[in-house]
Amino acid sequence: MNTSIYAKPVMPRIVVRPALATIMIHGLLVLLLTANWASMDRERIKVKPLPNLVNARLVDASDLQPKPKPKPEPVKPKPQPKPEPVKPKPEPKPEPKPEPVKPKPQPKPEPKPEAVKPKPEPVKPEPKVQPESAKPTPKEQSNRDALARIAQEELSSVSNEPAAELTATVDEISASFSALIQRTVISYWSPPPSARNGMECELEVRLVPTGEVVGVRVIRSSGNPAFDSSAENAVLKAGAFPELQKLPSAEFEKKFRRLYLIFRPEDLRY
């Protein structure tokens, strides 16, 4: 009689929760370990000689880099292009220039100077569309009002975006700086004849906020001293990246104070 009570298996009552907890604990542990290891990777810039074609495209990418641009563009451009072709033939020259400028005011003051020449409108960075509408003014007084109205509407509809876009562009800006540094260093780099495909050396470059290089150190040798020193020389010859002055200091501290460059010859034909 007693046995009828004891014969009942006690175990099955508690199975699911322990099993779930076990799987969760181990899954979490594995996730934690793997995630940590991956995120501890430093950001590195790869320096490899690229064919000229690709190089040219890189320049484009950095110029186009401000993403925010595209948003206002599709709307605004419509009114603008129309007046342009019709009225002043001489105008076309100035026109294209302002356009590249426009994108810059939106992201922030910094990207503008970096883009190289466009100095014109840096003064008022805050209203992204206003500079644009201001430009048309000298040309088309009549169109101006209509444009402004459209612009206003567009602005109100897009007004929420700038903040989000700005944060997004910080990464893009630093990416474009990385690209710039990469190009500069490549242009000074002449790999020694003993360089072979598959060689790779990593340099740590210390920069100051003015963009000057204050120290270069080989942290991972390729095994070929000539190759290492050619990489080192390339950085030393580049000497400074004054463009970095335009970078917000927080970004600079985060990404460029210590810079890791990987040199790796590719497409070598010997």
Next chain:
Amino acid sequence: MEEQLSLLDLVWNATFTVQFVMATLLLASMVSWYMIVNRYLYFRDANDEMYRFEERFWSGIDLSQLYREGNERSADGFAILGMESIFRAGFKEFSRLAQQPEMDSEALVEGARRSMRVAVMREEERLERHLAFLASVGSTSPYIGLFGTVWGIMHSFRGLANSTQATLATVAPGISEALIATAMGLFAAIPAVLAYNRFASKVEVLNNRYDTFVDEFSGILYRQAFAVRTREKKAG
């Protein structure tokens, strides 16, 4: 960038023995965690059950009424555990013996006590289930891990002997991989030891409670047995 050692890669590329050790330890860790949670829930339930039953028992309820309630519950498919099962064992034995008029009150209580002792032992057995496994995981898995580490280091030094250019880089991954085994051993052992100690003390506490209950209950039974027998004597 690919040079960065990833933990998973290390495990993946480990030698067979080390991998085997790591798999064993992972299994041990998983099973022991399963048992830890299982035991935790079981002890929690047993504790709740005990408090609930004690409250009910001392509320002045008629004991045969309490017994009938238990019957209903067990008929509904609930397993009756802990203190209540001890009570039921004792009470059942007592009422069965009480129907035999030739037994005197001493013998009645003695019989009930005996069957309660059996029930206590069964409860104890239930409580201690899995604890032996936790204890052995706690005590052996560091050694298993150590074995994996020693083996892995041995292996990587053998590799060093074969290579002409001895650098740290030739042995470092092997040692790193081997040390994972020790880490895993400790990871399995520490919770198991902690849990074992905690659960062992809990088993102790519950057992004491059960023993106390057996004594208390047999006191009540003795009183009842005496009352029953004197009534019978008067009647007969």
